[in-house]
Amino acid sequence: MELFTLLEKGIWFGFAALGFAILFNVPRRTLFIIWIIAALGGLTKLILIQQNLEITIATFAGASLIGMLSVYAAHTKHAPPLVFSIPAVIPMVPGIFAYRMMLGLMKLSSTAATSDTYSVSLSETVSYGLKTLFILMALAVGVAIPMLISRKETIKKVKRPTQK
Amino acid sequence: MATERTTNSKAVEDMLLNVGTLLMSNGASTGRVRTTINRIADALGYEVELLITSRSLMLTVTTEDGSDYTSSVKRTPPHGVNFKLVSGISRLSWRVIEEELSVEQINQDIERIKSLPHYPRLVVLALVALAGASFCRLFGGEVPEMMAAFTATFFGLFIRQEALKMRFNPYISIFFASFAAAMVAGLSIKLNIGHSPENALATSVLFLIPGVPLINSLSDLMDGNTLNGMVRGVNGLIIAFSIALGLMLAMQIYSL
Numbered sequence: 143m144e145l146f147t148l149l150e151k152g153i154w155f156g157f158a159a160l161g162f163a164i165l166f167n168v169p170r171r172t173l174f175i176i177w178i179i180a181a182l183g184g185l186t187k188l189i190l191i192q193q194n195l196e197i198t199i200a201t202f203a204g205a206s207l208i209g210m211l212s213v214y215a216a217h218t219k220h221a222p223p224l225v226f227s228i229p230a231v232i233p234m235v236p237g238i239f240a241y242r243m244m245l246g247l248m249k250l251s252s253t254a255a256t257s258d259t260y261s262v263s264l265s266e267t268v269s270y271g272l273k274t275l276f277i278l279m280a281l282a283v284g285v286a287i288p289m290l291i292s293r294k295e296t297i298k299k300v301k302r303p304t305q306k
Numbered sequence: 307m308a309t310e311r312t313t314n315s316k317a318v319e320d321m322l323l324n325v326g327t328l329l330m331s332n333g334a335s336t337g338r339v340r341t342t343i344n345r346i347a348d349a350l351g352y353e354v355e356l357l358i359t360s361r362s363l364m365l366t367v368t369t370e371d372g373s374d375y376t377s378s379v380k381r382t383p384p385h386g387v388n389f390k391l392v393s394g395i396s397r398l399s400w401r402v403i404e405e406e407l408s409v410e411q412i413n414q415d416i417e418r419i420k421s422l423p424h425y426p427r428l429v430v431l432a433l434v435a436l437a438g439a440s441f442c443r444l445f446g447g448e449v450p451e452m453m454a455a456f457t458a459t460f461f462g463l464f465i466r467q468e469a470l471k472m473r474f475n476p477y478i479s480i481f482f483a484s485f486a487a488a489m490v491a492g493l494s495i496k497l498n499i500g501h502s503p504e505n506a507l508a509t510s511v512l513f514l515i516p517g518v519p520l521i522n523s524l525s526d527l528m529d530g531n532t533l534n535g536m537v538r539g540v541n542g543l544i545i546a547f548s549i550a551l552g553l554m555l556a557m558q559i560y561s562l
Binding site: 151154155157158159160161162164165166167168169172184220221222224225227228229231232233235237238241242244248278279281282283285286287289290 | 333334335337338387388389390391392393394396397400424425429430433434435436437438439440441443444445505507508509512513515517518520521522523524525528529550553554557
């Protein structure tokens, strides 16, 4: 049963990425690969969270996997890696945390600093805010690293045929 | 090889400026713009020096023996995202090497890539709305909340497209879209649809998140293009702020 819910989430990760892929007008031949890459990355994150890993680290692992798969897909499907990686990581964006942080900020700005609830909402807001920030950074860094490493290799391959 | 393919430097320069500004305004990172321009120039037998900023591109083209050189600047159009174009130009740059294309052939191919069709509007609306519903499911929503997120995203994106068509400022368009989506999703809270209608509200605006600016910002920063990285990062933050503003206004109206 648990496996079933996990796989079901994977499907939704795929569809969320597909929507963004269409919005960014990716070539049609890459759509299916983006769906698969997003599902795999999202499942990696969920499985790691089930193993009691911190959500930031789990997200970083998922995003790195997406980055690596994108570099691989770039070679086989002849499109730059970012075409695959950017739509695929977007489903991992911590929307709910960002929303709660915003709610908290609104509450903080409208309640008096002396009221009893102030310190509770302050610590909640800071906690959600930091989670949002670190998860976003983990996403961007995780995806960027494989692309930056692989770019070095492509330049080497270009130089050779032109030096005839 | 270089001699038989040499055309005048000015034509090469115009073509490279065109390639660079197209890539920059359609979602490629600074490193990719530089790599692609160098790759094409190299294949045509030219050396090129670049200054890439987010709103303009400057380059100097020199023939390999240094006998002829020219430089000029071109304004980069406002940024959007079109990965079909980025991918097409990247493929083109490889073909320039492999098939030894001439400048004229390259220009023709750029025109062809530019005229490639977008997905039909209804398909875009429907699939992005489905993405909104998927987000809602991932954050723990059930079928009724997913329906609310679907409708809200569909409506919000429609408003954004219309606002952009009317040439509103891009940030204002995002504000309109976020407000519209949140108004629709907020309705589901007022009508008490589903167990956790809050999920629908939080996910209804996610289709606007500045994924491309933020990820490109980080790749630029890590690649050493600090200034461009910061420009993109600030752009992403203003977009995030516009989304929050629209969401906040809708929540105030519904007094949630």
